[in-house]
Amino acid sequence: MSKLLVIAEGRDGTLRNVSYEAVAAAKAIDNEAEIVGIVLGNEALDEQAQELIHYGADRVVTIKSDKLETYTSEGYGQAVLAVVNEESPDGIVMGHTSIGKDLTPKLAAKLDTGLISDVVEIEQTGDRAEFIRPIYSGKAFEKKIITDGLGFVTIRPNNIPPLEHDASRSGEVTAKDVEVADIRTIVKEVVRKASEGVDLSEANVVIAGGRGVKSADGFKPLYELADVLGGAVGASRGACDADYCDYSLQIGQTGKVVTPDLYIAVGISGAIQHLAGMSNSKVIVAINKDPEANIFNIADYGIVGDLFEIIPLLIEEIKAIKA
Known part of the structure; x- marks a missing residue:
């Protein structure tokens, strides 16, 4: 054996x-x-x-x-x-x-x-x-x-x-008793910048925001949607570079790779670097006001419109279903 x-x-x-x-x-x-x-x-x-x-x-x-x-x-x-x-x-x-x-x-x-x-x-x-x-x-x-x-x-x-x-x-x-010795690296403090709750890399539902959320406040509806769905919030590199959120949320070729059951891309254009981190998600939903956005090419479902109108409606509908 x-x-x-x-x-x-x-x-x-x-x-x-x-x-x-x-x-x-x-x-x-x-x-x-x-x-x-x-x-x-x-x-x-x-x-x-x-x-x-x-x-x-x-x-x-x-x-x-x-x-x-x-x-x-x-x-x-x-x-x-x-x-x-x-x-x-x-x-x-x-x-x-x-x-x-x-x-x-x-x-x-x-x-x-x-x-x-x-x-x-x-x-x-x-x-x-x-x-x-x-x-x-x-x-x-x-x-x-x-x-x-x-x-x-x-x-x-x-x-x-x-x-x-x-x-x-x-x-x-x-x-088993193992003598762990000669550790040259000493970790004095661990500061977690990631949000509390579901771990992004293992979440079954991920709501990711891009430059289209426009500001750090624009991520607040995404967190509310994630809370309703029991998921985690992620971001594109563009959103991180714009200082809308911390880099610990970055999904893509130079960030985290995620494969959730449901991935909701909000205000994300769909650059190839971002797709490398999420394209294997089981179901992809894209929300973007630009009907020509590349993200729609890999999305299973697409919604063309203002995310600040669509996200609150989604939250309200999901809450009503769960009630």
Whole structure:
């Protein structure tokens, strides 16, 4: 039986949804493999470990250390490598998040292995897995296979659905003692500029504003719509450059890549750099007063009109449906 490691990622005492998606990805790679989760942090980790088991992991290794309170590539790298060296897995899976994009290339280099990043789908062909990932800013897709060595992949959030939660599943949780030393980077303070609530990269609904919102106040209706729909607010680079919002909300080639079930583009023209960050969304709704805006070329539904008239009507209608 093969063995696959899943590196879980937590925040504020809970695991991010992409951790459960990584377990599902590991199962898609080899349904018969033993799935071993790794949970890191500086607090009690048993509850997070059990949740990972409920979502399909067979057993979990936890590593608790004060030096793992906040992410550093050195600290997390040492902890993960200690488990890799002990478990000798056939593959490793992690989310293609900001942490995953920083950590996994360094781990791959230390392990002298390749890395397939930003996987959006896994297919079985014969007895091997094929990994599908977007290229050329999402305009094309390529298939990759692992012919030799350790299989190391990162998966894009919101593309591989997690397995069904099963509270009756049980598995072994082992606390491993790892001495995390020689950390040259010291994080003294973490200031989060992103809005509270749903994480943008994992949101099922995203409402994104562009230059068409005209000001920081123009984002207020977007936040209200996001609140009604249980979603998150994002922005185009143009809106960020105009200082309408913080760059932590930027979606696009040089920002976050999102693949929600519903993406509502408000006042966004549809530059290719922005499309690279959201074009794989399942349903795209565009609201723009310019009927020739490029965003309409990829939208499933388009509304031509003044966003400041349309958004309040949408909010009112959705509230009425929910009432």
